[in-house]
Amino acid sequence: MDEILEILQKDANADISEISAQINIPEEDVRKKISEYKKKGIIIKYKAVINQELINNVSQDVTALIEVKVTPQKNKGFDSIAKRVYNFPEVVSCFLLSGGYDLFVIVKGRDHNTISNFVSEKLAPMENIIGTETHFILKKYKDDGDVLVTQQKEESRPIISA
Amino acid sequence: MKKSKHEFSRIINSMPSSGIREFFDLVLSMDDVVSLGVGEPDFSTPWHICESAISKLEKGFTSYTSNKGMLELRCNISQKIFEDSGVKYDPEEEILITVGVSEGMDIVFRAILNPGDKVAVIKPSYVSYSPCVIMAGGEAIELECREENNFKLDPEDLEKACKQGIKALLFNYPCNPTGVSYTKDELGEIVRIVKEYDILVLSDEIYDSLTYDFEHTPLISFPDMKERVIYLNGFSKGYAMTGWRIGYIAAPKEIVGLANKIHQYTILCAPIMGQFAAIEALKNGQPEVQEMKKEYKRRRNYVVNKLNEMELTTFMPQGAFYTYSQIKKTNMDSNVFAKKLLMKKNVAVVPGTAFSEKGKDYIRISYASSFDNIKEAMSRMKVFLEEL
Numbered sequence: 171m172d173e174i175l176e177i178l179q180k181d182a183n184a185d186i187s188e189i190s191a192q193i194n195i196p197e198e199d200v201r202k203k204i205s206e207y208k209k210k211g212i213i214i215k216y217k218a219v220i221n222q223e224l225i226n227n228v229s230q231d232v233t234a235l236i237e238v239k240v241t242p243q244k245n246k247g248f249d250s251i252a253k254r255v256y257n258f259p260e261v262v263s264c265f266l267l268s269g270g271y272d273l274f275v276i277v278k279g280r281d282h283n284t285i286s287n288f289v290s291e292k293l294a295p296m297e298n299i300i301g302t303e304t305h306f307i308l309k310k311y312k313d314d315g316d317v318l319v320t321q322q323k324e325e326s327r328p329i330i331s332a
Numbered sequence: 333m334k335k336s337k338h339e340f341s342r343i344i345n346s347m348p349s350s351g352i353r354e355f356f357d358l359v360l361s362m363d364d365v366v367s368l369g370v371g372e373p374d375f376s377t378p379w380h381i382c383e384s385a386i387s388k389l390e391k392g393f394t395s396y397t398s399n400k401g402m403l404e405l406r407c408n409i410s411q412k413i414f415e416d417s418g419v420k421y422d423p424e425e426e427i428l429i430t431v432g433v434s435e436g437m438d439i440v441f442r443a444i445l446n447p448g449d450k451v452a453v454i455k456p457s458y459v460s461y462s463p464c465v466i467m468a469g470g471e472a473i474e475l476e477c478r479e480e481n482n483f484k485l486d487p488e489d490l491e492k493a494c495k496q497g498i499k500a501l502l503f504n505y506p507c508n509p510t511g512v513s514y515t516k517d518e519l520g521e522i523v524r525i526v527k528e529y530d531i532l533v534l535s536d537e538i539y540d541s542l543t544y545d546f547e548h549t550p551l552i553s554f555p556d557m558k559e560r561v562i563y564l565n566g567f568s569k570g571y572a573m574t575g576w577r578i579g580y581i582a583a584p585k586e587i588v589g590l591a592n593k594i595h596q597y598t599i600l601c602a603p604i605m606g607q608f609a610a611i612e613a614l615k616n617g618q619p620e621v622q623e624m625k626k627e628y629k630r631r632r633n634y635v636v637n638k639l640n641e642m643e644l645t646t647f648m649p650q651g652a653f654y655t656y657s658q659i660k661k662t663n664m665d666s667n668v669f670a671k672k673l674l675m676k677k678n679v680a681v682v683p684g685t686a687f688s689e690k691g692k693d694y695i696r697i698s699y700a701s702s703f704d705n706i707k708e709a710m711s712r713m714k715v716f717l718e719e720l
Binding site for chain 2: 173176177181188191192193194326327328329330331332
């Protein structure tokens with residue numbers, strides 16, 4: 171992968187001059203490349219990673235992982251049913267899987283009820299969906315590469331050494 | 333303190349104590365320091381390496397190992413050296429696992445030197461080089477690697493030292509503190525002199541995997557050098573394993589035998605946990621080494637760009653994780669510079685005088701620190717210079 175993308179994937183905040191200094195490419199070229207990536211849809215958007223557990227006085231969203239069994243449709247396979255599922259704003263991720271289930275859907279809601287209602291009233295009754303199994307997340311340890319539990323790491327490295 | 337009636341070691345007494353101890357103590361006494369003064373990776377050891385050591389601990393592997401280190405590790409090291417250099421070392425008799433390169437260097441000098449033997453030591457260099465020679469009863473002949481030579485060893489200086497009858501050269505590349513490394517051609521000239529005067533070389537190549545602009549060429553890979561070189565390497569820098577304390581010596585059988593005598597009487601063996609970790613590092617650690625190297629390279633480019641923008645002349649180092657930057661324009665001695673920067677901006681760097689008596693015009697900046705830290709330190713340094 172291009173180094174510009176590697177840097178931005180780690181730190182969306184990295185500015186053009188910083189990136190330019192790190193990879194020894196003129197700022198103008200970095201700017202051009204980034205705008206190209208945006209045009210092509212390679213860079214979709216920039217967002218912050220938020221550790222919700224540390225936000226006080228805000229009721230936390232509930233997340234559920236739902237395995238979905240589907241009867242594929244003639245000529246359309248899984249794509250059209252997947253689209254009907256992922257268009258719901260509650261659905262934050264949707265994958266087609268190998269193995270016992272077909273779709274793997276990650277759903278976010280205000281509370282357990284919201285998600286239960288979504289599954290029982292919207293997802294499960296859809297034609298072509300023949301079964302669902304819902305797992306509520308109890309605790310997030312690590313998400314998308316970022317460790318979310320507070321780690322008490324005592325700094326052992328001396329702050330100066332030869 | 334009252335002076336003791338005993339006369340303690342004359343050799344140790346005669347050695348100057350490290351000139352920067354006071355500065356280091358000052359840094360350690362301060363809070364909220366952004367430090368670019370650290371000589372070790374900021375990364376933690378890759379998890380699979382830790383995990384492998386933990387599982388061995390759980391199974392009860394907590395004993396001594398053979399003096400020379402576990403045979404499996406020596407075999408893996410032999411294989412690694414062969415892949416890097418094309419040179420074969422017998423894991424039974426030509427490889428010794430040590431407690432870091434530090435121990436390796438100490439016992440090799442004690443194994444090869446007789447009182448008064450001369451050893452050429454490159455300067456600027458890691459703080460323990462000359463003391464190791466002196467503690468082994470030798471005499472250190474310091475060869476300054478000058479800025480006009482891009483901090484590389486001038487072959488003429490080496491030749492002069494050879495004419496003074498040195499027994500060995502203590503060489504290091506990529507180099508702490510300058511970040512200098514040598515291409516194959518540049519090494520060729522040094523190899524020629526080493527062979528002509530038939531001297532030994534202790535080659536500390538601990539930063540070999542952190543070479544950014546060309547392939548690292550081990551000194552042993554040159555024809556007929558195996559018999560002349562004591563190859564020192566380890567796991568601390570490339571694999572981010574400083575605390576595990578595992579290094580090794582690869583050298584002719586006779587030297588390894590003598591060094592092992594000292595090693596078995598004083599150390600017994602390197603810690604078993606570190607040896608298990610090292611085995612895992614060699615088997616599966618390459619992807620992480622490459623990842624870390626990539627990250628260091630970006631930081632290097634950034635730091636060198638920023639320092640040159642500040643007109644602290646900094647040449648592009650080819651390896652390790654240091655820049656050796658010239659501070660002449662500030663008209664300050666590096667000790668004063670480092671102290672002022674620390675007191676005014678809470679940024680720690682190491683004065684060049686730590687590495688050479690001639691280091692008063694230079695500071696060592698370590699980019700083994702998070703990118704956020706580096707950015708913060710660079711912007712504080714910029715303000716510091718503007719306020720002078």
